[in-house]
Amino acid sequence: MLYSINIYSSRGQNDSALALAEQGLKYYPSQETFLMKRVVSLENQQRFAEATLAADSLVKLNGSFVNTDYADYLRSKTLKNQFGLYYLNTTYDYSSSKYQIATLEYRRFIKKGSIAGRISYAGRQVGTGIQGELEAYINHSKSLYSYGIATYSNAVAFPQMRLGYSIFKTFKHDIEAELGARYLKADSISSISGVVSLAKTFNDFWINGRAYFIVDSSDFNTSFNLTTRYYMNRGQDFLTVMAGLGTSPDDRSRLIAFPQLSGLLTRSVGAGYQKTIKYRNTLSINATWINQKIGDNQFQNQYDLYLMFLRKF
Secondary structure, eight states: OHHHHHHHHHTTOHHHHHHHHHHHHHHOTTOHHHHHHHHHHHHHTTOHHHHHHHHHHHHHHOOOHHHHHHHHHHHHHTOOEEEEEEEEEEEESSOSOOEEEEEEEEEEEETTEEEEEEEEEEEETTEEEEEEEEEEEEEEETTEEEEEEEEEEOSSSSOSEEEEEEEEEEEGGGEEEEEEEEEEEETTEEEEEEEEEEEEEETTEEEEEEEEEEEESSOEEEEEEEEEEEEEETTTEEEEEEEEESOOTTOTTTGGGHHHHOSTTEEEEEEEEEEEETTTEEEEEEEEEEEEEEETTEEEEEEEEEEEEEEEO
16 A cells, blocks of 8 residues: 555655555555645645544554654744844944844735735934835746846935846756846936846755846946855754855845945855744844945955844744
């Protein structure tokens, strides 16, 4: 029966695999292997609520770390809402002023992806910056999905408007390609950018190279970013290392001075760590150092600290 279940599963015939697993449990109700096959078959059919109940029975039978972790993972798939808090703190070596942004997020997970709304706040001596943001990830197929973003603000400490769209395609050998566009309106300038990226997974490592081709009213610039992640378990926890040239239209911390900081004279390096607890609570900390050339022999430095907390419910 187990051999037949494996054949059905490999062919994607999950109904038949589930029927055999349940029949096996009638003969052997305490058999962990048949119960695991039932859980996997339910998961493959995206029946996550039923799979979670079956996984809980599996944990009662054998409360190993693997079984408990699997049950937590399946339970997270039944949660449709997410609350998020973000905090960005920026300091400079040439000024005592601090640049701070606090963001509140609500995300709704839907059948084909997720939709999020954010409100960002930034207090300044010249006023209070408030920005509204909408973001969506939409899955079109197993190998194709889209990303879209739209923001609007009162033009204090934030760009007045940002629009972005990218489409991602997954190919064989864990290769993912991106093609997209960005629109930015800040102060008296506006810019349109093309975006391309290529990502590849190597065992526990994920590497992504991204390029922006930026056209504004008076200039053409490029920006490049290389990001590497080292995944420590099941995609929950990872370390990040980043290096960049230029200022991209997706860079939250430098968009306030985008016209002045554009071009390859800006260089940045950063590192971060993300920890997820039981697939439900996510904590992240990222630190970035940005070196900006503003003259022939004159440089200035910017230091970013970015904190994030997410909770599914």
